[in-house]
Amino acid sequence: MITQFLQRYFRRSALLLVARRPWSSSSQSSLPPFHTRLLLYLTQRFYDVEMLLSWRSKLKRRGVQKKNAYYSYTERFYGSNLATAYFILNLKGGFRYAGQPDWFRADRKGRFSWDFMNHKDTPIEDVDMSYTVFNYTGLNNLEGQQSLRTLSLRGCPEVDDWFLARLHMFQDSLEELDISHCPRITTGGLAALRNLKGLKRLDMSSLPRISTPGLVIILLEEMLPQCKITATGYDHSLREEGGEEEQKNHLQGQR
Amino acid sequence: MSTWRRLRASLRAAEGLIRSRRQAPIPGHETWCRSLSTGGSLRNDFFKDLEAQLSAMRKKARDALPGSSWSPLELNPNLPPERADIVVVGGGVMGWSVAYWLKQKERIPGGLKVVVVEKDPMYSQASTVLSAGGIRQQFSLPENIHLSLASADFMRNINEHLDVLNEEPVDLQFNQSGYLFLASEKVAHIMEENYSTQRQAGAKVSLLSPAQLKDRFPWINTDDVALASYGLENEGWFDPWTLLNAFRRKAMSMGVIQCCGEVTDFKYTVNVMTNLAGDHVDFRRIKSVRVQMPNSLEYQPVECAIVVNAAGAFSGKVAGMLGIGSGPKDSLAGIALPVEPRKRFIYVVHCPDGPGLDTPFLIDYSGVYFRREGLGGNYIAGASPEEAEEPDVSNLEVDHQFFEEKIWPSMAHRVPAFEKLKVTSAWAGFYDYNTFDQNGIIGMHPLINNMYFATGFSGHGLQHSPAVGRAVAELILDGNFKTLDLSRLGFGRILAQEPMMERNIV
Numbered sequence: 001m002i003t004q005f006l007q008r009y010f011r012r013s014a015l016l017l018v019a020r021r022p023w024s025s026s027s028q029s030s031l032p033p034f035h036t037r038l039l040l041y042l043t044q045r046f047y048d049v050e051m052l053l054s055w056r057s058k059l060k061r062r063g064v065q066k067k068n069a070y071y072s073y074t075e076r077f078y079g080s081n082l083a084t085a086y087f088i089l090n091l092k093g094g095f096r097y098a099g100q101p102d103w104f105r106a107d108r109k110g111r112f113s114w115d116f117m118n119h120k121d122t123p124i125e126d127v128d129m130s131y132t133v134f135n136y137t138g139l140n141n142l143e144g145q146q147s148l149r150t151l152s153l154r155g156c157p158e159v160d161d162w163f164l165a166r167l168h169m170f171q172d173s174l175e176e177l178d179i180s181h182c183p184r185i186t187t188g189g190l191a192a193l194r195n196l197k198g199l200k201r202l203d204m205s206s207l208p209r210i211s212t213p214g215l216v217i218i219l220l221e222e223m224l225p226q227c228k229i230t231a232t233g234y235d236h237s238l239r240e241e242g243g244e245e246e247q248k249n250h251l252q253g254q255r
Numbered sequence: 256m257s258t259w260r261r262l263r264a265s266l267r268a269a270e271g272l273i274r275s276r277r278q279a280p281i282p283g284h285e286t287w288c289r290s291l292s293t294g295g296s297l298r299n300d301f302f303k304d305l306e307a308q309l310s311a312m313r314k315k316a317r318d319a320l321p322g323s324s325w326s327p328l329e330l331n332p333n334l335p336p337e338r339a340d341i342v343v344v345g346g347g348v349m350g351w352s353v354a355y356w357l358k359q360k361e362r363i364p365g366g367l368k369v370v371v372v373e374k375d376p377m378y379s380q381a382s383t384v385l386s387a388g389g390i391r392q393q394f395s396l397p398e399n400i401h402l403s404l405a406s407a408d409f410m411r412n413i414n415e416h417l418d419v420l421n422e423e424p425v426d427l428q429f430n431q432s433g434y435l436f437l438a439s440e441k442v443a444h445i446m447e448e449n450y451s452t453q454r455q456a457g458a459k460v461s462l463l464s465p466a467q468l469k470d471r472f473p474w475i476n477t478d479d480v481a482l483a484s485y486g487l488e489n490e491g492w493f494d495p496w497t498l499l500n501a502f503r504r505k506a507m508s509m510g511v512i513q514c515c516g517e518v519t520d521f522k523y524t525v526n527v528m529t530n531l532a533g534d535h536v537d538f539r540r541i542k543s544v545r546v547q548m549p550n551s552l553e554y555q556p557v558e559c560a561i562v563v564n565a566a567g568a569f570s571g572k573v574a575g576m577l578g579i580g581s582g583p584k585d586s587l588a589g590i591a592l593p594v595e596p597r598k599r600f601i602y603v604v605h606c607p608d609g610p611g612l613d614t615p616f617l618i619d620y621s622g623v624y625f626r627r628e629g630l631g632g633n634y635i636a637g638a639s640p641e642e643a644e645e646p647d648v649s650n651l652e653v654d655h656q657f658f659e660e661k662i663w664p665s666m667a668h669r670v671p672a673f674e675k676l677k678v679t680s681a682w683a684g685f686y687d688y689n690t691f692d693q694n695g696i697i698g699m700h701p702l703i704n705n706m707y708f709a710t711g712f713s714g715h716g717l718q719h720s721p722a723v724g725r726a727v728a729e730l731i732l733d734g735n736f737k738t739l740d741l742s743r744l745g746f747g748r749i750l751a752q753e754p755m756m757e758r759n760i761v
């Protein structure tokens with residue numbers, strides 16, 4: 001918009017200048033006057049601004065994509081468990097090996113201890129990726145973890161419906177899933193949880209893009225009868241039907 | 256000095272051209288004048304007029320230069336340009352996808368002039384908006400599976416492809432639900448073969464025994480089911496209108512010209528050659544496309560280098576305008592583009608006790624399909640009629656008898672809860688039905704060396720549109736397929752009479 005606007009003005013002022021030339025004695029110089037150059041410069045600048053904006057988002061995307069790249073090299077040399085562990089720590093997440101009490105985590109600056117290298121053959125059981133840029137592509141690095149039991153994706157900005165649809169790779173093992181506060185998840189993605197038949201706990205609190213949370217929660221409970229669903233942070237009072245009011249009490253009782 | 260003389264001369268000419276001397280003042284414009292002129296308001300006015308006249312004159316001069324589309328007659332402003340590089344016939348999802356990919360792949364920004372001609376901007380009859388909106392990976396031809404995988408990948412990253420700066424991101428309303436195919440004893444072996452093809456191509460599909468099926472979907476009657484295949488990923492349904500609009504919005508932001516009008520004829524040159532057997536073969540080359548404006552007798556020929564035929568169900572008709580299919584019976588020119596409209600009905604039913612959030616896009620071996628529509632106990636269902644009972648295609652009226660007789664019994668048999676459904680509405684749409692082998696036709700016609708087809712998808716064109724658009728753009732700009740080899744889906748198979756059938760279980 002702005003570019004067009006400026007271009008129009010640029011053209012107009014250029015015309016004015018042509019018209020003015022005969023009267024003014026000072027503009028005989030070969031260089032166009034200062035403000036023409038300024039406008040020209042600005043027009044180009046604004047194209048640049050537009051370009052810069054799209055470049056910035058592209059760069060950001062590329063950065064996320066790079067962080068989520070497949071650690072094939074690590075996997076080849078150290079095996080899939082260590083590759084997964086290394087990936088998780090690099091993304092500033094945390095995990096726990098099966099049969100071990102301690103969690104491995106990266107600190108706030110992304111530093112971590114290399115002790116995790118001592119457990120080449122131990123599968124990973126619990127993974128906490130909350131508030132990381134973990135995305136669909138990054139799931140490649142978790143594909144080998146067939147005994148993954150819990151996965152927390154709380155507040156992950158890159159987790160979307162396609163990500164949820166891909167979780168079927170853990171369908172035999174996953175018991176706990178936390179997808180609360182994920183800004184991109186919609187009802188269409190929740191339908192994909194049907195494949196996680198072993199799920200025992202699901203936290204789906206505060207998903208901003210669920211439009212009819214009451215109904216969705218009921219349908220989810222119906223779809224995953226073994227699963228205890230936590231869903232806070234929704235304004236249930238907006239619902240009209242009385243029948244659902246009961247459901248709400250029922251839900252709160254469960255919580 | 257000579258500039259000034261020229262200017263004065265043209266000023267005199269401009270006086271005659273422009274009658275209305277004073278135009279509505281533009282606020283910003285006035286400030287500009289003031290800041291530029293040193294004289295009083297009188298001179299200011301003079302500059303204003305001069306500037307308005309000059310700009311009008313310049314525009315005329317620019318228009319009158321050779322190579323512009325200006326003409327001295329008063330013209331309909333919606334007319335397409337006189338010249339374009341590529342004309343896409345049909346502004347459905349295929350047409351806009353092709354246009355988008357052409358722009359995406361052009362080497363110099365603005366280097367390609369692409370025009371999309373659509374006869375019905377309301378899309379009241381376009382298959383795209385009347386479709387069921389499903390995408391599946393469960394095909395038997397590797398080409399189709401790869402097309403689906405590529406398209407799913409596109410949809411997953413749709414905002415990297417189709418976002419427009421300062422506009423809302425695209426939300427396809429994609430519903431991640433699998434397709435569930437049910438096979439009887441008789442066709443179970445086909446399902447197994449398809450399954451292994453799909454797995455090989457990288458699709459995530461699983462086979463279910465009747466017991467597993469019952470376990471996962473207790474509401475299905477599995478009595479006569481021998482095997483089921485169920486998609487785990489990259490399957491579901493979405494809003495076709497959003498996809499169409501997203502393609503259109505992006506393509507137009509990249510400079511594609513949209514034009515409302517119907518393509519009624521082509522001008523072409525004929526080159527007669529003699530083949531080895533001594534027969535004459537006519538090679539044609541399109542020179543211009545005649546675009547008829549809506550509700551008027553006005554038309555505009557658009558000179559162009561390449562035409563893309565994406566007219567969906569009516570692409571056979573468009574090809575016919577070039578004489579494809581009207582040559583002698585046993586010659587190449589005698590083989591028509593085998594695409595014709597076939598009417599298909601979709602019924603919206605309401606059933607409060609029907610299956611819930613995990614309802615798949617179910618395709619029964621009887622041919623009946625249904626899926627969930629929203630969350631409120633609504634479903635849409637349909638089926639393809641027998642070849643002998645094809646409905647009349649002169650209109651889009653719905654045959655409600657068809658639901659009562661052919662669809663409901665099968666539905667209620669499969670899902671007993673559907674005994675108590677109510678039909679709430681229905682619509683009909685045209686399949687771009689390929690009578691030869693029900694698969695897409697992508698690529699050039701051997702006798703017309705500048706028309707490309709992207710048509711004939713017969714019920715899976717919507718889901719393949721992102722990948723097909725890319726393939727056609729590759730054909731046009733790179734000369735051959737780069738990412739997916741779709742050469743087996745070309746027109747050649749029709750000439751060679753080698754159908755590429757899907758091995759269906761229905």
Ligand SMILES: Cc1cc2nc3c(=O)[nH]c(=O)nc-3n(C[C@H](O)[C@H](O)[C@H](O)COP(=O)(O)OP(=O)(O)OC[C@H]3O[C@@H](n4cnc5c(N)ncnc54)[C@H](O)[C@@H]3O)c2cc1C
Nearest residue numbers: 345347348349374382383386387389518567684716717718
């Ligand atoms: C009931 C039904 C259900 C379907 N379900 C699915 C599904 O679940 N999944 C799926 O992938 N596909 C489905 N399809 C198929 C899918 O809709 C089509 O394959 C696809 O939309 C074809 O797109 P198109 O752009 O080629 O055609 P269209 O959308 O029909 O667009 C062609 C356009 O060309 C215009 N046109 C025609 N002739 C001319 C001319 N001479 N001049 C100018 N403009 C012209 C028309 O006005 C039209 O807008 C379904 C189709 C139907 C009918």
